[in-house]
Amino acid sequence: MLLSLRQLSVTVMSTSCVMCRVVYACLSLFVSQVPSEKILRAGKVLRNNILSRAPHMIRDRKYHLKTYRQCCMGTELVDWLMQHTSCVHSRVQAVGMWQVLLEEGVLNHGECDRTFSNVRISFKVMTVLPALLCRPGQRTVDELEIIYEELLHIKALSHLSTTVKRELAGVLIFESHAKAGTVLFNQGEEGTSWYIILKGSVNVVIYGKGVVCTLHEGDDFGKLALVNDAPRAASIVLREDNCHFLRVDKEDFNRILRDVEANTVRLKEHEEDVLVLEKTNNRSSGSSPLNPVHLFFRYTVMSGTPEKILEHLLETLKLDSQFTESDPALDDFLLMHCVFVPNSQLCPLLMLSFTYHAQPSQGSEQERVEYALNNKRRVIRLVLQWAAINTDHLQEEDSSFNFLQVSSFGSLLSRLIPALKDQLPELEKIIRQKMFQCQCSFQICVCVCVCVCVEVLFKVYCSDHTYSTIRVPVAASVREVIAAVTDKLGSGDDLLLIHLNSAGDKELLKPSDVSIFSSLSINGRLFVCPRDQIDSLTPLPEQEGPSAGSMSTFELMSSKDLAHQMTLYDWELFDCVHEHELIYHTFGRQHFKKTTANLDLFLRRFNEVQLWVVTEVCLCPTLSKRVQLLKKFIKIAAHCKEFRNLNSFFAIIMGLGNPAVCRLSQTWEKLPSKFKKSYGEFENLMDPSRNHRAYRLTMAKLEPPIIPFMPLLIKDMTFTHEGNKTFTDRLVNFEKMRMIANTVRIMRYCRSQPFTPQATGKSHQDVRSYVRHISVIDNQRTLSQLSHRLEPRRT
DSSP states (O other), rough: BBEEEEEEGHHHOOSSSSSHHHHHHHHHTTOOOOOOOOHHHHHHHHHHHHHHHHHGGGEEETTTTTTEEEEOHHHHHHHHHHHTTTOOOSOOOOOHHHHHHTTTTOOHHHHHHHHHHHHHHHHHHHHHHHHHSSGGGGHHHHHHHHHHHHHTTOOGGTTSOOHHHHHHTTTTTEEEEEETTTEETTTOOOOOOOOOOOSSSSEETTTTTTTEEEEOOEEEHHHHHHHHHOOOOOEEEESSSSEEEEEHHHHHHHHHHHHHTTTEEEEEETTEEEEEEEEEEEEEETOOOOOOGGGEEEEEEEOHHHHHHHHHHHHHHSSSSOOOOOOHHHHHHHHHHHHHOOHHHHHHHHHHHHHHOOOOOSSHHHHHEEEEEHHHHHHHHHHHHHHHHHTOOOOOOOOHHHHHHHOOOOHHHHHOGGGGGGGHHHHHHHHHHHHHHTOOOOOOTTSSOOTOOEEEEEEEEEETSEEEEEEEEOBBBBHHHHHHHHHHHHSSSOOOOHHHHHHOOOOOOOOTBBBBBGGGGGTTTEEEGGGGGGOOOOOOGGGGGGGGGOOOTTTTHHHHHHHHHHHHHHHHHHHHHHHHHHHHHHOOGGTTTOOOOHHHHHHHHHHHHHHHHHHHHTOOOOOHHHHHOOOHHHHHHHHHHTTTTTTHHHHHHHHTTHHHHOOOOOHHHHSSSSHHHHHHHHHTTTOOOHHHHHHHHHTTOOOOOOOOHHHHHHHHHHHHHHSSSEETEEEEEHHHHHHHHHHHHHHHHHHHHSSOOOOOTTHHHHHHHHSSSOOOOOOOHHHHHHHHSOOOOOO
């Protein structure tokens, strides 16, 4: 698909270098200045890089009877460039195309960051713009999905439901204005549209007062006049050039608002909303569009107070279903309640629901007893499901464990309410499991699940490279770590804790940061020192990583055995990640005072495998051996995909795409065409277009057990979190909870079947030991220098 940039044709065609035109075309959407010499040089570097890595994107094109070497100006180029400018994990970032600009000395870090920021935003607009330019009634399903996904990240829409956002995706109109000072509408005019700022800023001007405020990207304006059917209360004037807006016209706005309100039920107490429900249509099994008899309505919780949400879920909980058939809404609540009602508050609410209930106003005495009994059954059903979801975390909280013991009521329930006896064995079984688990010991050095109560031994270094070994809980805060080190050293100085990576970059850790041991970079170390010694800190020699590759060790190992042992290890790490760790990671573990150590270790493994590929290639001095290495890694990736280990599969492919590897043109030229074809197909699975559609389609076809591409799950949850408010009008935004819970359930589905190891050869112990103890260089600058020594830059 070719993306037309007619409005930029004069500027673009006046530039001699094709890639300069690509970069400048993107930048021209956001800046009005002429291209600098550095931007032109950056274009040349990017063009050469694309020629070496993706020559199929450079095409000849005739213009005014002249032939130009033209780069495909469409989603293919956008997606490819975005793929090579993406970050994988906060601690160890996958460097992309912009690292090339740094290596070549074209741009410094500040210029590169600014250029990358502008171009990345431009690419996003270029991806969404074709869908927005289609007439609202003529958009395809894919185009509607692209627009909807963009709406998830817009601040002004964060309080709206999924239903409303999907409705808006069908009616939004893209509108742009080139010049600052343009008046969008004047005070006193009739309100005809609602606007959302996609890019740029505007001034709000009121007669007699002048500019009263400035609105920026993500803000909206013009809604009040539509809601109240009143004249515009202010004038809107563009504050800068090249502003982009999303517009909803009055007719569509009123229709959507009317439909939403017609299907919304609000429960009020003291004149304030306490529960908001949305009525949705559902079909019973066996129904069809031609048989409306089977249509029924259900009410979905949109927002509410924690107490009212819990009360509603208990009232609607079905008792005739099996325990294994969990209610999705209840599952959403039990997965996400830690965000808005922690266990210390939930347990009293559950106890209150069990012991107190409203009496029905009508019915016989027997019916009233049955009503009360069913209320208690519902609470026990909820507690059973809650305990099942929290099975690995209950021993960490005394309040939760004590509540489970009390809520079973042992002989008390058996004597007073014999009808509940059938549900007690399941509850007592869970309690026995918890008591057994509390007696177990855990070690972080072996691959078992890590919980808050685990203590770890860790080295903390001083500026002279001496160290102290301390023992602290894995979830200890920086403040607690410093206290332990101070006690060990007997120092009276005010000490700070620093994370120092292999490149010498220093990160001052906040006193409130928790679980820092598992979140260090691959070769990162913790240092403690007074503030005046921070600048003198230097990395340890061991942080540099290996000086020679290990190809001689693993080249004789079977690629399939290597992939199998990698999958076994990855599965052990993945299986230890608790569902709540994804939630803690998304909302900030410091808010929960919980560890995400298992998730951190799994993400760390992704970066480790990626850097292992780059390290081995860059430490291989012989051209023919490097070609063999590329073949070996492509075969290992193929077997990882076969074993449904998509995490290591993507790590290997991204390692081969690292600038230090992909620039080795002499090595890639020697690679047989069969392997080039396989690598190209693997790269296509990493295509980020249409929200990683290629990967998601592949995932949908797989049966568990699956090891998913975890960074993408993290990204999905982060986008949902940042694009939607947790509370709206002091009510829990339960729809946001539902969206995040749906992503968490992907991980649950992947682990719904156990991983069964395959039969391996005699050397499997050697292979097992190797894949679990790989040594890497995690300094991108060092890897780039090694790469240039192998194949110096061509003049």
